[in-house]
Amino acid sequence: MSPVPESVEVAFIAPRHLAGGGDPAWVTVPLHRACGWSYGQDPLMPRVILTSPDRKALLRLEPDPDGQWWTLHHAPEPDRPAWYASFGARTPVEIIAAFTDALTDPQAGTPTEADPHRPLTAADWRHAGGDKAMTSPDGLARAEHFVNSTTDCWFVTTVLPQGPLWEARFGTHTPPHLIAAFTAALADPTPVPRPTPAHGGSGRGTPLVIGTTQEMPVERVAFALEERMRALVSRRAIPANPCAPQQPPAASNGRSR
Incomplete structure (x- = not known):
């Protein structure tokens, strides 16, 4: 029996737009375990279906060689018609998670109007073909906002010299603050972790990707998802009222309850 490696x-x-999809569990497991989304499962079908606690949102992850693998549909609400968002198979899960984290944030309330262009501008993306389209500094990713009398939608695409890599689509009526969360994560310069080819990574081998490798403790890698879920669960905590009287510490153990 081979010994378990320590790193x-x-x-x-x-x-990060060139990192590849990553582990879908980064999105699906926290939605279920930290945000209370229920799941439907058919052992004969390679798909995951998650439904929000209020039954208004449904996320489907389904391998589709000719289309988007991730699709989220949201039911209409009094102040907003139904909307959808979808993501290609190689859309980095960290960017998708920024979108779903914003959607499930219990303290978001009714967010003010957000501008999805703003994070891109701050990250030195440049306008291309008018004010409604922007491209990344390397010229490989593009965010476009299509607006006319009947449409108000967004498309974000990444294209390598050898062909398209992934596309994200945000239909009309998608809340702008959710798209802004996506573009902020997209423009974030922080590298994202991926397995190396020797450990199951895709190893696309493109010289356009800047990558560094590091030996990481197995325990740290294994518990990254748990740490993410704890952070999401902590969002549900009710902030303390600063005007409330302070309780004295308990005499039995010297700590406040």
Whole structure:
């Protein structure tokens, strides 16, 4: 029996739009375990279906060689018609998670209007073909806002010299603050971790990807998802009222309850 390794080699990829999809559990497991989304499962079908606690949102992850693998549909509400968002198979899960984290944030309330262009501008993306389209500094990713009398939608695409890599689509009526959360994560210069080819990574081998490798403790890699879920669960905590009287510490153990 082979000994369990104490460390594993991890690649840190930047820019993150070239990192590849990553582990879908980064999105699906926290939605279920930290945000209370229920799941439907058919053991004969390679798909995951998650439904929000209020039954208004449904996320489907389904391998589709000719279309988007991730699709989120949201039911209409009094102040907003139905909307959808979808993501290609190689859309980095960290960027998708920024979108779903913003959607499930219990303290978001009714967010003010957000501008999805703003994070891109701050990250030195440049306008291309008018004010409604922007491209990344490496010229490989593009965010476009299509607006006319009947449409108000967004498309974000990444294209390598050898062909398209992934596309994200945000239909009309998608809340702008959710798209802004996506573009902020997209433009974030922080590298994202991926397994190296020797440990199951895709190893696309493109010289356009800037990657460094690092030996990481197996325990740290294994518990990254748990740490993410704890952070999401903590969002549900009710902030303390600063005007409330302070309780004295308990005499039995010297700590406040």
